[in-house]
């Protein structure tokens with residue numbers, strides 16, 4: 001199936017930071033989570049995808065084409081949901097909808113009212129009176145009502161309570177059911193991604209260090225916990241990182257460093273969570 005989003009060797013230089021030959025791709029019908037520590041380049045990458053930041057080298061392809069070839073049309077096919085307030089705060093959600101809808105030929109009022117109802121967005125209230133979570137839902141209702149095929153969200157779940165977060169994640173899962181759309185979203189909440197992301201792209205200091213299926217990514221690594229007496233044996237396997245405590249150790253290593261014999265040792269081998277994987281990969285790089 002065609003890539004709906006494709007970045008090829010995208011580079012962007014700021015004074016103190018650069019995106020370094022960022023490449024990854026996403027197909028229709030899937031959700032990709034975009035993770036990385038603070039300041040690693042997530043928002044910058046998203047701004048490059050949205051053509052809000054000029055790229056110095058490389059190429060961003062959307063729906064198989066580039067902004068250079070097709071600027072006006074491309075933007076309309078993307079639903080961009082982000083944290084900063086982009087609406088007319090003093091106007092009601094209904095009036096905001098009226099203004100925004102006039103920009104889109106493909107606007108579908110019926111969908112909008114259905115989503116607003118499903119998401120319980122009060123349309124008569126001014127935007128400034130809505131909670132953060134409700135604003136996010138309004139934003140998503142807008143994105144879905146102009147028939148966006150690619151939904152890009154920059155930290156949509158940050159600051160939302162667990163109930164709102166779960167609702168939002170269910171909505172995202174629902175959106176990709178017909179397999180014609182794709183979702184790309186950045187977040188620090190890795191447990192959200194374990195629930196919904198088919199793929200994970202991991203950025204660190206402006207460089208992509210992994211972009212693959214969530215399951216495969218997690219299966220690539222193991223956490224081994226064992227007593228002090230086995231510390232020499234674990235170190236022989238050249239782990240990525242070992243944390244020692246008075247009682248024993250916790251080691252993070254590539255799964256293929258363990259062979260069958262070593263599985264028989266008196267230590268516990270676990271698959272790391274996404275949060276543990278992120279912690280160890282970030283720590284070991286510093």
Ligand SMILES: Nc1ncnc2c1ncn2[C@@H]1O[C@H](COP(=O)(O)OP(=O)(O)OP(=O)(O)O)[C@@H](O)[C@H]1O
Pocket residue numbers: 014015016017036037038039040041042043044045
């Ligand atoms: N317009 C700009 N001019 C100069 N530097 C910038 C600009 N925009 C971002 N940066 C720098 O780029 C780096 C990456 O920032 P970015 O916002 O992309 O990170 P992030 O991964 O989204 O971080 P966070 O998780 O904290 O939101 C930061 O050091 C930031 O200061």
